[in-house]
Amino acid sequence: MFEKMIEISLLHDFYGQLLTAKQRELLKLYHEDNYSLSEIAEEYGISRQGVHDAVKKAEKALYEYEKKLGLISKFAATEEAVAAIDSEINQLMRENSRNKELTEKLKRIKSIINKINE
DSSP states (O other), X not given: XXXXXXXXXXXXXXXXXXXXXXXXXHXXXXXXXXXXXXXXXXXXXXXXXXXHHHHHHHHHHHHHHHHHHOHHHHHHXXXXXXXXXXXXXXXXXXXXXXXXXHHHHHHHHHHHHHHHTO
């Protein structure tokens, strides 16, 4: 359950603006604010089933966007690649600690990587 909430939150971060304002609001209330379907239904004056259907439809849309665009997959792959590059640079710095010129160049590369992760 917790894993799905994280997944929906990540999908919402990447694709939320592609949803309607109402879909975004319902997802926020349900997933972020932990409102029950009944509480949301009461607030919007619709049935609990209507809220359920709207939330599921919005979630399905988010999954479809990821399936078509793959932004989260690409983001995760980029994060892994950057971490691997950073690890390799650290290894090179340890192996070549006496070579100050190389060490300084590697430090500059690390600073560029750190800017990506800010």
